[in-house]
Amino acid sequence: MKLQIMSPAADRVDFKVPPAPRLSGLEGKTIGLYNNMTGGADIAVDRVAHHLAERFPGVKFERYGGDLRQGRPILSRGVHIDDDEATLIATEVDAMIGATAH
Amino acid sequence: MVAVEKAGVPAVAIAARSFARAWQSCVDGWGQPNASFVTIPHATTGQQEDFIHKMVDEQIDEIIERLTSIPASAGAARGPRSSGQTTEMFTVELDESPEGLDAVNRFLAERDWSDGIPVMPPTPAAVDQMLKGTKRAPQDVLMVMEPGFGLATVEKIAINAVMAGCRPEQFPVLLAAIDCLAQPEMNHRDMQVSGHTEAPIILVNGPIAKKAGINFGTTAMGPGVINSANTAIGRALRLCLINIGYCNAGAGDPNFIGLPTKFGMCIAENEEVSPWQPYHMDRGFKRDESAVTVVTVTGPTTIIDPRSKTHEDTLKNIGSMMFYPNAGAGGWVKGRQSAQVGHTNKRVPYQGPYHPIILSPSRAVIMAEAGFSKQDAQEWLHHNCRVSMKSILASGAMPVDANGKWLHHPELQHLADDPEATIPALESPEQYLLFVTGGSTHYANFFYGTYGIATSPVEDI
Numbered sequence: 420m421k422l423q424i425m426s427p428a429a430d431r432v433d434f435k436v437p438p439a440p441r442l443s444g445l446e447g448k449t450i451g452l453y454n455n456m457t458g459g460a461d462i463a464v465d466r467v468a469h470h471l472a473e474r475f476p477g478v479k480f481e482r483y484g485g486d487l488r489q490g491r492p493i494l495s496r497g498v499h500i501d502d503d504e505a506t507l508i509a510t511e512v513d514a515m516i517g518a519t520a521h
Numbered sequence: 522m523v524a525v526e527k528a529g530v531p532a533v534a535i536a537a538r539s540f541a542r543a544w545q546s547c548v549d550g551w552g553q554p555n556a557s558f559v560t561i562p563h564a565t566t567g568q569q570e571d572f573i574h575k576m577v578d579e580q581i582d583e584i585i586e587r588l589t590s591i592p593a594s595a596g597a598a599r600g601p602r603s604s605g606q607t608t609e610m611f612t613v614e615l616d617e618s619p620e621g622l623d624a625v626n627r628f629l630a631e632r633d634w635s636d637g638i639p640v641m642p643p644t645p646a647a648v649d650q651m652l653k654g655t656k657r658a659p660q661d662v663l664m665v666m667e668p669g670f671g672l673a674t675v676e677k678i679a680i681n682a683v684m685a686g687c688r689p690e691q692f693p694v695l696l697a698a699i700d701c702l703a704q705p706e707m708n709h710r711d712m713q714v715s716g717h718t719e720a721p722i723i724l725v726n727g728p729i730a731k732k733a734g735i736n737f738g739t740t741a742m743g744p745g746v747i748n749s750a751n752t753a754i755g756r757a758l759r760l761c762l763i764n765i766g767y768c769n770a771g772a773g774d775p776n777f778i779g780l781p782t783k784f785g786m787c788i789a790e791n792e793e794v795s796p797w798q799p800y801h802m803d804r805g806f807k808r809d810e811s812a813v814t815v816v817t818v819t820g821p822t823t824i825i826d827p828r829s830k831t832h833e834d835t836l837k838n839i840g841s842m843m844f845y846p847n848a849g850a851g852g853w854v855k856g857r858q859s860a861q862v863g864h865t866n867k868r869v870p871y872q873g874p875y876h877p878i879i880l881s882p883s884r885a886v887i888m889a890e891a892g893f894s895k896q897d898a899q900e901w902l903h904h905n906c907r908v909s910m911k912s913i914l915a916s917g918a919m920p921v922d923a924n925g926k927w928l929h930h931p932e933l934q935h936l937a938d939d940p941e942a943t944i945p946a947l948e949s950p951e952q953y954l955l956f957v958t959g960g961s962t963h964y965a966n967f968f969y970g971t972y973g974i975a976t977s978p979v980e981d982i
Contacts, residue, residue, distance in 0.1 A: 429671030459565025
């Protein structure tokens with residue numbers, strides 16, 4: 420016996436984001452360090468910064484997440500960066516390292 | 522991190538290995554299946570600094586590499602299909618052998634289109650019959666369901682309802698539940714992708730409960746033929762979350778262990794026995810209207826209370842079971858939570874959490890006989906369930922302005938230096954969602970709410 424069934428899987432919104440161009444090197448670049456304020460994520464990105472500072476002369480860092488000063492991205496626990504914040508961040512850094520506890 | 526890439530900045534994320542499939546599922550949904558991330562063996566929460574350093578040290582070369590080169594795509598196993606296409610059909614061959622009888626289930630399981638329990642085959646005839654349970658058009662889109670950004674059309678919902686064993690007269694309840702999820706304050710994205718064990722509970726009020734065959738008495742949330750409507754509606758919502766939202770176990774759904782409640786929860790209020798007005802009237806509906814409320818919860822905790830004889834004893838017993846350290850009580854003083862919606866991650870602040878307290882009718886009667894209305898009981902809980910300001914301040918930084926003034930509740934700032942100061946655990950009394958149902962005995966079930974709440978009318982067919 421043959422039985423015809425309908426697919427339960429939904430069509431998806433067709434949305435594509437091409438990857439940003441990669442850097443040719445990290446020397447002298449400003450690297451964003453984003454932790455989403457879940458436990459230990461700040462330690463993880465700080466450890467990355469430690470290594471980058473040792474390997475690449477002149478590298479600088481901007482930290483995001485946990486910074487509650489006015490005018491900074493309003494990042495709080497587990498919150499995703501929105502488009503407006505990403506636009507602001509893009510004016511401040513050349514690349515971004517992010518971490519979540521999970 | 523995809524938002525940052527979209528703004529033209531190369532990005533690399535660090536995530537725990539057990540969340541790799543979840544991460545991939547999310548970046549697929551956000552339209553960048555080759556988004557860069559590296560994994561470390563364990564979640565960093567609670568780990569010692571040296572241990573986190575060791576895990577990062579092992580990945581540092583890979584992190585650097587990802588900033589300078591684009592990895593091959595790891596995801597997008599399910600390529601997006603544009604909307605408006607005819608629903609895909611499949612032909613499955615069945616026979617009387619054990620394997621043949623199970624052919625539809627195996628077909629669906631191979632595609633991860635199930636909750637793991639055998640389903641009813643979603644044949645075109647069965648789906649057509651389900652669609653008779655609504656006046657809505659099959660291609661109407663109720664919401665875009667995350668994390669997969671799937672289009673929740675009435676037809677797709679009907680297909681999943683058939684699979685769950687729903688009947689057409691139950692379909693409007695399911696549709697109303699999805700109308701609830703569509704409201705931003707439900708924060709359905711976080712409900713779907715959080716590592717926290719949480720699940721939606723569907724609370725039904727009004728005449729639809731009887732019409733749909735929903736049990737609101739003894740055993741209503743358990744197994745059994747008398748609970749088949751409760752089970753099928755709850756299960757249908759879960760199947761929609763999997764197949765429309767692409768929240769598949771271990772992928773979009775990274776719950777650390779899951780919960781049996783995630784298979785589905787649906788219950789109606791026992792309006793015939795409750796001494797209080799039904800919950801949907803608290804939300805502005807008339808008694809003879811039907812409404813569905815959805816709340817995201819974890820738990821439940823059963824509150825056993827054979828001894829209380831007064832309304833205050835009853836409430837004290839309930840209040841004693843609700844809050845524990847580090848669970849976020851009092852967090853409202855730092856500002857409301859925000860849901861994030863769509864590909865722009867637009868923020869929508871909402872009040873939450875709402876904690877459903879499933880109250881046996883006999884417990885409500887104790888309070889009503891003492892002259893306590895539902896609102897009185899909510900006020901009592903609000904006043905008496907408190908958390909110390911000291912513990913709130915110890916749980917993370919308080920948002921402040923340039924002068925150090927608290928941004929959200931400056932009127933409470935004077936309490937910061939008082940070691941004895943307490944504030945209500947929740948922002949307002951109605952967040953204690955008292956819902957009277959089940960058999961009349963000395964129990965209550967407390968569900969810990971995690972996000973917001975939404976109530977939607979049920980279509981009258």
